[in-house]
Amino acid sequence: MKRVQFSSPYLPYLFLLPQMTVVFIFFYWPSVQAIQSSFYLEDPFGFGATFVGFDNYLEAFKSSHYQQIARFTVVFTILVTVFSLSIGLLLATTADTVIRGSGPYKTLLICVYAIAPPVAGLIGMMFFDQHIGPFVTMAAWFGWDMKVGIDYVDTAFAMIVVAVWKQIPYNFIFFLSGLQGIPVSVREAAAIDNRSRLGRFRTVTLPLLAPTAFFLLIINMTYSLFDTFGIIDVIVKDKAANNPITLVYKVYMDGFRGNDIGGSAAQSVILMLIVLLLTVFQFRFIERRVHYN
Amino acid sequence: MAQVTIENVSKSYAGDVRAVNSVSIAIEDGEFIVLVGPSGCGKSTLLRMVAGLESVTEGTIRIGERTVNEVEPAERDIAMVFQNYALYPHMTVRQNLAYGLKNRGTPKAEIDKRVAEASRILELDQYLDRKPRQLSGGQRQRVAMGRAIVREPAAFLFDEPLSNLDAKLRVQMRGEIKQLQRRLATTSIYVTHDQLEAMTMADRIVVLNGGHVEQIGTPLEVYRAPQSAFVASFIGSPAMNLIAARGEGGRLVIGDQTVTMNGAEVPNGPLTLGVRAEDMALASGNGDGHVEMAIDYVEELGASRLVHGRLTDERLALSLPSGAPLSDRLSITLDPHRLHLFDPDSGRRI
Structure with missing residues (x-):
């Protein structure tokens, strides 16, 4: 590797400046602001703030509403992650074996990813529309009177389906490229060593996909926790009422609709800590069991 | 098994x-x-x-x-x-x-x-x-x-x-x-x-x-x-020399030179002659059945030396014992029992 010597010792810092500025303005500064606000009770109209210590946190933890949303968020995150990962993997393994017309087939599977979350939410909502939604019609065949936006479970179901649908192409791309990164000869050696297709998948393909799967696990959990905001927003239409929402949406509702800046800030700090713990856990305990080459 | x-x-x-x-x-x-x-x-x-x-x-x-x-x-x-x-x-x-x-x-x-x-x-x-x-x-x-x-x-x-x-x-x-x-x-x-x-x-x-x-x-x-x-x-290294030749009245002719075949059958018409580098030797005695070869360059291999040259217009490699005398032109003999004749069209052995 060639070492570049800068003529001035300050020059490298100058090059780093734009990136550092972006990180500072859009990450560190708001984080610090949020942590600070979380200890204050702010006047909704901006006429000053009172220091309240951990009251905002305690209030959040004590609220049964908050607990209910937290429980839903956990269920939502697990379901969306599990389903979008497994369906993405299933599609990738089948697409990998397609020989004729695999190009258009893969493109069709991938193009959903190009859709913006609110648009995906809108399209998803049309599927679940009370009057024209095909899913509602299909559910009616089985005697399921689906009422998205009114019934808690039905809304949660629609949310999860749309969120999973939106994330499948992303997982598909990564799993497919991961599969194609496994040398053909290794698969052939496995075909000679193991007669069972499923056995080969379990003992050779899956372990070699583990780095990809681990990466996707983190990405999908973050997606379920945060990036599904647009989908949820379209489904509950800004008025959560009795509908299920996730913690991120509650931060938004309390902060921007309820003007409870302090409470909202405390909740976002809690989320930040959850993500921190999750990341540490994933890297400490799961990555050890992953085989990198 | x-x-x-x-x-x-x-x-x-x-x-x-x-x-x-x-x-x-x-x-x-x-x-x-x-x-x-x-x-x-x-x-x-x-x-x-x-x-x-x-x-x-x-x-x-x-x-x-x-x-x-x-x-x-x-x-x-x-x-x-x-x-x-x-x-x-x-x-x-x-x-x-x-x-x-x-x-x-x-x-x-x-x-x-x-x-x-x-x-x-x-x-x-x-x-x-x-x-x-x-x-x-x-x-x-x-x-x-x-x-x-x-x-x-x-x-x-x-x-x-x-x-x-x-x-x-x-x-x-x-x-x-x-x-x-x-x-x-x-x-x-x-x-x-x-x-x-x-x-x-x-x-x-x-x-x-x-x-x-x-x-x-x-x-x-x-x-x-x-x-x-x-x-x-x-098969073989160096590769066998393949030389365009022709049969004329039972004799094998390369350009304007004739190879002694010691009674082996040579069909008339164009032929491909195959001869390995080690199946040729420096000629001794008079010029009967010898062919003349012009030397281009020599590869020294230690135990032997590989002489590259031309027989009329055909490229040829010849393996000689190390220390064999060299000049710009060599007079060589081909081992008649170790010659291979191929049909130039089909490539099959004759």
Whole structure:
């Protein structure tokens, strides 16, 4: 590797400046602001703030509403992650074996990813529309009177389906490229060593996909926790009422609709800590069991 | 252990590309067969058809008494060594060796016994708990061999197993594979593009060109009596000299010079004369039956020297003992018993 010597010792810092500025303005500064606000009770109209210590946190933890949303968020995150990962993997393994017309087939599977979350939410909502939604019609065949936006479970179901649908192409791309990164000869050696297709998948393909799967696990959990905001927003239409929402949406509702800046800030700090713990856990305990080459 | 019979086997791909064209080889039990040929000659395709990794378009492949055309690779009772070793990167050496046995439901004690035996033979004992990435190329090659040995299959299939190794290691592994195969007496099919590997390892060589068999024979048969100009030029180093000549009234004429044939039949008309570098010598005595050769350059090889030059307009390489006298022009004799004549159109031996 060639070492570049800068003529001035300050020059490298100058090059780093734009990136550092972006990180500072859009990450560190708001984080610090949020942590600070979380200890204050702010006047909704901006006429000053009172220091309240951990009251905002305690209030959040004590609220049964908050607990209910937290429980839903956990269920939502697990379901969306599990389903979008497994369906993405299933599609990738089948697409990998397609020989004729695999190009258009893969493109069709991938193009959903190009859709913006609110648009995906809108399209998803049309599927679940009370009057024209095909899913509602299909559910009616089985005697399921689906009422998205009114019934808690039905809304949660629609949310999860749309969120999973939106994330499948992303997982598909990564799993497919991961599969194609496994040398053909290794698969052939496995075909000679193991007669069972499923056995080969379990003992050779899956372990070699583990780095990809681990990466996707983190990405999908973050997606379920945060990036599904647009989908949820379209489904509950800004008025959560009795509908299920996730913690991120509650931060938004309390902060921007309820003007409870302090409470909202405390909740976002809690989320930040959850993500921190999750990341540490994933890297400490799961990555050890992953085989990198 | 078993014979492997390949009968009129062809392989066509979409678009009428014929990679293998009606190949028949009867491989004896315990025989070491080497398929050799330039890239694209169909040797690997043929091997992969025996392994079951490619479908057979036409013909029959039998391992032992069983026709295996439609049998899954895992059920053909073969083991394959791949060019890039194809070790399972997430498994230790021990797991790599045991994988094929485990999937066949071999008892644990038997697996342990065979893995221990194979790792002893291949000197892999101290690496059993390492992952393939922690091994050198030669060690990986041994693990790939070990994976085949522990299976105790009816046949070993080798797909250019040495081509990723450096030259020195290649010579060493060549000997080891050959010795191992002798000891185990397992029928083996070995694919290579290296004629030297073919010559040194094979019981019989199959020379393939453009999807068809040019010649099947022992290394010496193929070397001494090549059945076509292609085989003549492919087997042996330096390559056999192929010279445009013609038969005139029973005599062999090159340009304006005549070669003494000592009574051998020479048909009239254009011919290709094949002569190996070592089958020519400096002429002694008078000029009867000698041919004149102009020298271009000399390669000193230590034990011998390789003289490159022209016989009339034809390029020629000639092997002479080291220290033989040299000048710009040499008068040489061709060993009439070691001359090969080929039809210039079909390339077949006359």
